[in-house]
Amino acid sequence: MITSRNEAGIAHVLRMLQQEFGKRLQTNPSSCEQHGHTTTWLCNQPPDGVIYPHSTDEVAKIVTLCEHHSVPIIPYGTGTSLEGQVNAPVGGITIDLTHMNQILSVYPEDLQVVVQPGVTREQLNVYLREQGLFFPVDPGADASLGGMTATRASGTNAVLYGTMKDNVIGLELVTAGGAIIRTANRAKKSAAGYDLTQLIVGSEGTLGVITEITLRLRGIPEAVASAVWMFPSVSAACEVTIQAIQSGLRIARIELVDQLTVSAINAYSKLALPEMTSLLLEFHGTEAAVEEQQTSFREITEAFLGEKDSSTVGAEERNKLWKARHNAYWAIRALQPGTQAFVTDVCVPISRLAECVKAAHRRLNDMNLIGPIAGHVGDGNFHCALLFDPEDSDEQSRAEEFVGWLNELAISMDGTCTGEHGIGQGKIAYLEKELGPATDLMRSIKTALDPKQIFNPNKIFSQPVAQGEDGP
């Protein structure tokens, strides 16, 4: 763990950047604070300056300068990460990539696009719509594609289209020494050496700064249909999900929302949905294929619940509910006005999901906590949004204790402490519990690729000691 600020180096680098970039370096406290905090529950640790490069060469220049003076670099997209990924615990320079927001090339025949890291997923999809193409990964927030790559983001339709892991073809990256490398060419598959693309996807800015991304696209499906089904229990909803996936149904989204989340949505969006565990589904394909999938899902559900106990909702409510699902975060916070939400995620093998969610419900009850659960059930991934009163330190510490307990439960079920939010600062202890000696390999890679430990220090794992420094 790097514990001290390099005051002299930071001051020097700020002066040099000021000379070179003028107003594109910001050092005012509000801008710095805004770049540290974002959407996490962790405390704000602002950088010393925020710089807005316009090109890969400028990024390389900044990296070279910072590395020379051992000053930390924190890459920044839209700041929608949830585990403190953009905090600057020992200060340094945040590289805000929002000005690098060009869509560089679209290759419709190859179903590929090359973007700069500041392009957001909505910006990309608006741009692609006319060509009948879209980029499928949808983490909810209108995040930057650089940030989504760095966090290995996924979201509601990963069950069909995969996560960033499955949709990044190659990257341009500025590495230690200011070198600009390309991890892969545009071939759809490759067996050429180590998969550097996948090493960088999910590395949370700790191995370099992503300056260009080649993404895989899909054709906009001919037909999209949705469905909502109510279940008497979480187990029933999970069991039906497992059967549907085993039978090969091409479900594009399958979202579990628990009873409390439905109540919150009803109150917030003024709906009158039955307050039961629900599955929100979406099917993509041709008209005929979508029709067939819907029928199959109905058959599976009715066979499981019995026809008379199966309940769905009409088209109007269905659309309202899907819309409301996107606002679930605000609906949940409105359950207890004035509270903050501590959002966590875990992912377990789907066979263990019902058990995991039920145990979480019991534990929340035992600990007197409010934590609605919603999740990407087709992947075994779910979120719990723990509400806490920021004035009530006991409630906050119970919420933290619950999150720790849930992470360990997921790990004990052969799952992971994070399916999509990443490790950042918040889950460092749990990564160690999850993978044990494998984290030593990660540290070796970090040291090899970032010997001066300048890239996003103290994230993912307790940092190895920089070369030439003493032990901790």
Added chain:
Amino acid sequence: MITSRNEAGIAHVLRMLQQEFGKRLQTNPSSCEQHGHTTTWLCNQPPDGVIYPHSTDEVAKIVTLCEHHSVPIIPYGTGTSLEGQVNAPVGGITIDLTHMNQILSVYPEDLQVVVQPGVTREQLNVYLREQGLFFPVDPGADASLGGMTATRASGTNAVLYGTMKDNVIGLELVTAGGAIIRTANRAKKSAAGYDLTQLIVGSEGTLGVITEITLRLRGIPEAVASAVWMFPSVSAACEVTIQAIQSGLRIARIELVDQLTVSAINAYSKLALPEMTSLLLEFHGTEAAVEEQQTSFREITEAFLGEKDSSTVGAEERNKLWKARHNAYWAIRALQPGTQAFVTDVCVPISRLAECVKAAHRRLNDMNLIGPIAGHVGDGNFHCALLFDPEDSDEQSRAEEFVGWLNELAISMDGTCTGEHGIGQGKIAYLEKELGPATDLMRSIKTALDPKQIFNPNKIFSQPVAQGEDGP
């Protein structure tokens, strides 16, 4: 590049292994030679001994011993790699993993299986059949799953199901120091730290010995249908493929075979197929979905060629042709009895595929070489099997020159020098041309994870110098 044999270390390790493993260490020349050569065109470089461990702990013991004495280790599955991956250029010990061939656990609800590395894909699929499950990656040969993981193998149906990259969930690995690590738990997706699984997939035994693999499975599709279409040119076949993929057709296999390959198949399998560029297709899904896909493909083809110029073959010929496709290697070799085949692969963005294949045909003609081309056209990946008379050194060197030219052509088209065979020894120079400074990152990772350079030395890239040794 490690250039010298560590004679004293090898002799010592052989004595120690002999004591510990008795007859499970083989040092007779025929066994050693058999483990060096396999199916590559490269010269045979046998190891000094072949050891057959029965457990991960035994592998760890062997690795610890070899590392202590700086003796190379070459992991070995079925020896079906094509670029010299199992050669022992500076001697050492081959770890033959064929005795570690247990299927450890099947998780039908999670569509996962855990296997030892010596399990072959056919063994696995026979085992899974009763449960209605299968493992989709099919590189042709009945390769071991450890070897397929190490080479990032793919094959005919990667276009629908992905490559090993997309189908390995996690690994157990014996690393330097004899440590046993797990790269991931069984969650379907994870954002927990660096993706060590993907770093090991495709690392060709250079970072450790894979001792367990968790794989993703699929349900056996309700219906499988095949089709064969003839095309007047490679361009026409590629254009139709692009349109079919863009339109979202779920094609499970789409294989291009050129005119010469069809001729070879006709002669070898006693068929009378029209000697034209052909596409062999397979569709997987429900009865209705497969029917719909076939119709759509027919419509796309007929719209492109005009209905009267579109030609397909009947069910009987179709089945014969698919069967013959699997024997294409032998059919091709029978074109000129007594010749050897020099099999290479490249992969380009699909929009460049027709151009690449046509240029290859022209070049083969200009160089007076016979090289039938067949490929996984949906991925932009194709093979060329160059025939050469082993007695004719001029022909052999022309074949090598052609392969170099083809690799560089693929790279110049933003593609890769290997889509599925890997780098091994044969493509080291081309990896450097393809990724330039990114190979320095690979070397840094290699040095960090294998400081004594014992794992499969002189593969993928010219090896960094081992710690404590002098420069080359």
